[in-house]
Amino acid sequence: MKKKTIEFLMLISLCCALFLACSDDNNGPGTPGGGDDDEQLGEIKDTVFTSFSNVLTRLVLTNAPEGEDVVWQWSMESAPSEIYSLTAATSREAVFLAGLPGSYKLKVTATKGEESQTGNISVTVKKSAAEASPYIAKIYDFLPAVGQFTNDLPAYTEGDTREDIITKVEGYLVGKENGGMVSLGGFGGYIVFGFDHTVVNVKGKRDIRILGNAFGSNANPRPDAPFGGSCEPGIIVVSYDKNGNGLPDDEWYEIAGSAYQTAENEAWYPFFLEAGKDVRTIRNYEITYHRPVSEEVADEYIYWEDNQGNSGYKAKNMFHRQSYFPAWVNEDRLTFSGTRLPENGLDESGAGNYFVLYAFRYGYADNYPNTDDESAIDLAWAVDADGNPVELPGIDFVKVYCGVNQENGWLGECSTEVAGAVDLHVKGISIDTRK
Template identity: 50%
Template sequence: MRKQYSFLLLALTLLLSACSSEDESMEGILPPTIAGLESEYTLLAGEELTFAPTVENGEHATCLWTLDGAEVSRKATYTFLAGNEAYTHTLSLQVSNEAGKDEKTARLNVISQGSTVTLEAQTYTVVPIELNGTPLGGGTWKVTSAASDLYRLTGADTDIPSFIAAREGRYILTAENEGSKTHVLVNVKERSGKLTSNIASVLDYMPAPGQFVNVLPEYEEGDTHEDMVRKAGEWLVGDEAYAITLGGWGGYVVVGFDHTIPNVAGLRDFRINGNAFDAADNGRPDAPKGGSCEPGIVMVAYDRNKNGRPDEDEWYEIAGSGNFTTKTEAWYSIAVENGNDTDVFRDYEMTYYRPTREEPEESAEPDNPLAYITIKDYIRWTDNRGNNEYKVKNVYHTQTYYPAWVDENQLTFHGIRLANNAINEGKFNPGINSGSVYFVLYSFRYGYVDNSSNVDDNSAIDIDWAVDREGNPVELPGVDFIKVYNGVNQENGWLGECSTEVERGEDLHMQGKRIPTLEE
């Protein structure tokens, strides 16, 4: 009896050990997840397509591919060869392990070459989906096969949509209307000629009065407006660009690219560099991001009529985070507490008047942040809100702050005026900061130039942020022209006025930079 009991005890011990070992082997194993397999593909008859999806947690998983219900492979990848007849197949992938399974299904539309319309296109060029002005199909269009994800289809519900791609290859567009389908094959080839990913031209330049005006770029006696536009171009065009100033509120520059920057869904499309940087010694606990952030509002234009210049009805604003309200900014409550003007005026107008004197009227000390003014009532300005005030002249910049090439005695600018983002965060420190002066210009969340450092993703712009005057989103295939103007009317103590600076411009897709758009 004792021997039988010992045998049963041994068997139970082995069974428990086996279960324990199996449980331990299951530890850390998660169900697989399939990614990279779209719900629909379109192929030409006789075409071959290899599917190679990624599988998360797939180390111990098995794969099962079925085509129209029949098993075709148990490998991680599967190559499909389309037949010679038009047909719609159902392809499924099931991946499973001890912890669970995942399954994805794709529809494979095989179309014959004779049933498609073929269009030739070039990279970075918008092509209308039509033939000699005639629409190619009704219904809703979509891209069902793409050589790259760097493309944009706009006007999908219109008779003649538009398409642009940044990479060469074959793209198939399909329109479906009441059960019937129309297929268009777009063969995209590399655009002929050398293109640049940077600014290619400066079309206009007019800074508002400011301490760096006539210096960045330099004015020389006798220069005209055309001369200064040319000089701005010499500073901004190409990869080796230098900063130009836009002066005070409203000052602007208009630049052009030698191609259309594609508006790729889900990615930011371009960047215009500035000289923003973060504060090195902000003593405020848990301070929001800030430093020298002088936001320039961005306008974009697509050359719809191909006349080589931006027409007035082609401009749209990039809806930066503060274009309609400041209440969503991280520094809003701090600004209110500080007494800042936090209002946003979308129909702002400001006029600057030529100064009547340039010689210093007050004794200034370059090393004293409380005694930097040489002319207190220097440049008079008025606005459509009833203000009538003056810009000061400081000891650090002695040239005239009024654009010297302008013959008129006053300059008027129009646009959006953002909230004041500067706060004096200075703390008294004898011998180091006796004046208690340390201005921090806090950063808006997104959508501006010279608002975040050039390596920060939030200095990049998504064309899908474009809106019309009323704030309604607009759908653009891409942009050819960009306008930047200073969005803040603000004095920052001895630092001077808030003045947007503009440097190199970049087509992020041409440069191979992938920056996801902002998810709110």
């Protein structure tokens, strides 16, 4: 993505006078002649500086004493809006990001032993020259797994290259809310996109919504059934442009949805367990799809195998007769990896004619209708590769991939669809996070 003014990384040094109050050789404590003087903490000067809306800013306290014995604490005293983040604020450096212009009042306290000093920091945030769009600004990559809508959403034309397909996806999604829809196919199929600004990770609020086409069933025969219908959950992975080069090449963090560790707290878990469904969440799951030897085969169509010792075939159904293997890919096999969610589809008719795909409680794409609060994501749910929570100031890039490997009879595979994405703060939508 070509970065605009609102996206470059600004380094601002906040001058802080921290000095050692050393005792006089004749009157101070310790051995006469010097040696064991007590180190004192000096004054932190109040600082005023200017930034721009949607600019990640490192606040660096200079001339500060080194060592683990100095404890720094930052806090926001007053702000014209809740659309800001103040992160990594337990050292001499903090990262500040404001989504809206205005005057922000911060406080920083340094403590060393029994000595403590507090300084005030005023941040005047000016409006950026370019207005931030709440929608997707660029598609960086798109590779669906096999599926009944692959080569259809978007439509493949003979001779299309990867770049041609990405251009088509951009035509569907860039700058639009529900402008079109692309399918990620079965497990692992993915899309990578970015915004034209940094989406602020606002404390206590949900920050983004990935649009899909999930909807509820009208005639589920199960009494008191939890929400379900066509729910095809996609795993969401996020990154912020730490190196400032405008490319999605920094570290990625998974949004830990409700089944990140286990699905035991999902309302549908007991009857899925009873039905013998695979209800495990599997980290580092890997699946390989093989190019079909014939496009005429219906049941044993595309062979697949995973790293759990399982294998089988993806079927071709009567409703979609095009190739289900991405036609612009030259390789004869495709391998995808990531977190595999439990199966969420069940034949509630018992006769193969009424399948219900149940929603996970929160944290996924294409899992709840776009108007439901549970389709909105809090960036505070992000975790690192080891599952540890991370404190992101905001994010610039998003990857979504289909999180379920499952066939649902005549409905076909579970395949995540993406119809866009929204920065809720730029859009002016306020949704509290889950408690």
